[in-house]
Amino acid sequence: xxxxxxxxxxxxxxxxxxxxxxxxxxxxxxxxxxxxxxxxxxxxxxxxxxxxxxxxxxxxxxxxxxxxxxxxxxxxxxxxxxxxxxxxxxxxxxxxxxxxxxxxxxxxxxxxxxxxxxxxxxxxxxxxxxxxxxxxxxxxxxxxxxxxxxxxxxxxxxxxxxxxxxxxxxxxxxxxxxxxxxxxxxxxxxxxxxxxxxxxxxxxxxxxxxxxxxxxxxxxxxxxxxxxxxxxxxxxxxxxxxxxxxxxxxxxxxxxxxxxxxxxxxxxxxxxxxxx
Numbered sequence: 001x002x003x004x005x006x007x008x009x010x011x012x013x014x015x016x017x018x019x020x021x022x023x024x025x026x027x028x029x030x031x032x033x034x035x036x037x038x039x040x041x042x043x044x045x046x047x048x049x050x051x052x053x054x055x056x057x058x059x060x061x062x063x064x065x066x067x068x069x070x071x072x073x074x075x076x077x078x079x080x081x082x083x084x085x086x087x088x089x090x091x092x093x094x095x096x097x098x099x100x101x102x103x104x105x106x107x108x109x110x111x112x113x114x115x116x117x118x119x120x121x122x123x124x125x126x127x128x129x130x131x132x133x134x135x136x137x138x139x140x141x142x143x144x145x146x147x148x149x150x151x152x153x154x155x156x157x158x159x160x161x162x163x164x165x166x167x168x169x170x171x172x173x174x175x176x177x178x179x180x181x182x183x184x185x186x187x188x189x190x191x192x193x194x195x196x197x198x199x200x201x202x203x204x205x206x207x208x209x210x211x212x213x214x215x216x217x218x219x220x221x222x223x224x225x226x227x228x229x230x231x232x233x234x235x236x237x238x239x240x241x242x243x244x245x246x247x248x249x250x251x252x253x254x255x256x257x258x259x260x261x262x263x264x265x266x267x268x269x270x271x272x273x274x275x276x
Contacts, residue, residue: 028052029118034084034193042085043077044121049085050077082125083133083155084193089113090130090147104137104144149202156194156203160186183207187214 026045033040043050053076093110094102107126111119127143133152134145164186168175177185187207191200191214204211 027121029121031085031116031119032088032113034088035191035195037088042080044125047125048079049082049122049125051080052077080193081159082122082129086122086126086130087133087147087152087199088195089119090134090145094146102146104135104146106142106144110145149198152199153202153206156190156199157206159190160203160207163189184209184213188216191215 026043029042029044030039031042032038041052043052090110093105096102107123108120111123111126113119130145133147133155135148135151137144137146160183164182167182167185167189168177174182174185187200187203187209190203194200194203196211196215200214201211203209204214
């Protein structure tokens, strides 16, 4: 899915044998997946970071120029917000201990990751994108960054609200979902790009959601009053140093059981992508 705000909804098709040396195509990067930590391929092109995904069709074939891909394999490149990708790196780099806030460090230090030298290709992206979730100090022309947990939490709440607004447009069955159910689904989607500890756990606490419901381990029961959800995160305010505290949710109510004919959120994304 596209987690980058304002990103073009078009999907980019890339042939399996594509050359990684073509500058016009951008640069291919091997980075860690923000949730699993596994090596994942990304495409950096014109300042936009995109996640590459391999799709294996069980039927048919594709014409890619004059080449026929007989087994139906193709790759899609989907824009992703670089903050998701950089969050675990910045979290570890501050060397936080217990109640200590951690250390301010330069981007060159933060993006020096053993066995993953291509993180350094994200220097320019990190400089302009991580300010919304970091405290920043400047000494002359040098910037020092330190991740701020409160800012990360507000940013995650903002992402959840954005996903929640978009999901109903993907599938008519999803559009009929109850508002409380849609919040759980939105958090589940965002949760695919963040670690359970501490971020998903903190996000669920902030939104008064059951972590097991978000992970799909139980019958998606939740205790959220949607009209009292946290105020929307505003990136422009974060860049201006606005550090207002996010209001907590109010009273709670038990969420009714999910409709038995509702469809899996992953299936909805798959169908929506095929229609584009």
